[in-house]
Amino acid sequence: MRNIIIKKLIQATIKDPDIILMTSDLGYNAFEPFREQFPKQFYNLGVSENNMVGVGSGLALRGKKVFIYSILPFLIFRCFEQIRNIICHNNLNVKLLGAGGGFSYGNQGVSHNTTEDLSILRSLPNLTIFTPGTHIETTLAFDIMMRQNGPGFIRLGKVPNMEFHPREPKYLLGDGIIIKDGYEIVIFCIGNIIEDVMEAANKLDQLGLNTQVVSFITIKPINKDYIIKMSKSFRAIFTVEEHGELGGLGTAISEILVESNTSNTFFRRIGVNNKNLLEIGTQKYLKGINGISQQGIVERITSYLNEK
């Protein structure tokens, strides 16, 4: 995803002298082309995320379009107060590029992986939160973010080998995009878990549960009417995310369903449990032990439906 963003950013920067890309000493093997082409619009601030977010805010205050990159937890958790007080409160044109949502950093450990970021970011006003899953979704997210004059955040994971959109879909900000038709149950998902979800959906089809899959490019804003309307067409709704069950997509959808007063559709969240993760492993392994691999998704959906 990072390489897609940097390619798009280079294209945009050719036409826009106000774009500035900042990194806190990360981006090896990715940002070199940008640095070479636009040496005066690229800043490596050293290992100092707080200073980077402050300097970026000052630049944005004076009309620069600032892209700030770091490993997601370093950028979001360490700098959260600045993002709240300065960037979001003042609606500054700062774009936060957080690398490695979910278990993307695999065996790099707890410092690099994150399943709590969306919970806290959703609470901030003015912030658009992009959660693309595929190549096309990433370019779409970038294009929308570029058009917005205000704060944005992209959760950068790994793009699956397969593209699930046949072409760039028609898209309204906040809506989901149907990537697999079905009529019995529906799975809402975000980010690169899309690959596991699609495999799970095909398996569920084989088990006789015809499954629709809908991907959300943004978790905020999220279109209430779209979700309520869709909920009425299925006998069960599930959310799947490489994120904690507390505060992410599942929470966002459940808030809408509960408050709609019209939806009696069965609903369950599928995400990571709210407990310390003490094991290391690859992204695939970590998804497996947290019940969000293809197999975990199938098992949880069938067992939830059995208890219904």
Add this chain to the structure above:
Amino acid sequence: MQVILWLWLEKSNFKMHILKQQELAKKLRMLIADISYKSKAHHIGSAFSCIDILISLYSNTLDYNLKNQNYDKQDWFYLSKGHAALALYVTLAEFGFISTNTIYDRFLVNGKNLGAHPDRFCLPGIELPSGSLGYGLSIGAGVAMAHKLNDTNHRAFVLLGDGECNEGTIWETAMFANHHNLDNLVAIIDYNHLQGFGRTDEVLDLEPLSDKFNSFGWSVHRIDGHDYSLLNATFNKILVSKKGPSVIIAETVKGKGYSKFENKLSSHYQVLNVDTYKDMMNELKGEIS
């Protein structure tokens, strides 16, 4: 060099005479006392500590334009020690940004927008909120950098508290500003030697503070932060001698102007009762003659 300085002084805004600045300081301290009493505000000691710095900045130093909301074409000032908000509010009123009545109407009043810490655009001349310490200098570095990229000569001034310099981000920015040669960035430290819950040398000693900034590549000016001749001269000196970022370590007295508040930690927290208020006003008034 002297010719350049003279030309610059001729061209620059009206420079206020020192005696007038001192009179103004008394007037604004009384205004701070009066508003604080009426609105039951804290942080009087902090406001008294830095009011002379603010007056010198707004009367002698900053290039600003009241009629132009395009802040790109002006010097930028940020009160990073946001708890001294009232000192900034009365200064902005004195220099024509707002009327004094605006402060009486809005300060700590439900439904209005002048809080104990400044909020974004709560008044003309205040673009960002402050109140959480430690990152004002980094924002100032960003503004200074943007001014350079936008080819303007304008500068960024950031007023920091001494306790605020405990924060690590200050020192990240100290490294950064020198590395990028931000000679249009000026930090001012209101060094009254009292922080939130004790003396700075007892809580977390900043010394040797001048050496620290020196070793980070900053031009350091350590002066009496209540002496207008020194404040004005130092600000003017910084304007003409461009050598990396500058810091003015202003030695100040917390609660300056009211003897019972001077050098007292309690002046950070104490709300004025009627007796203290009258006593304070009498002492502040008495100094005018």
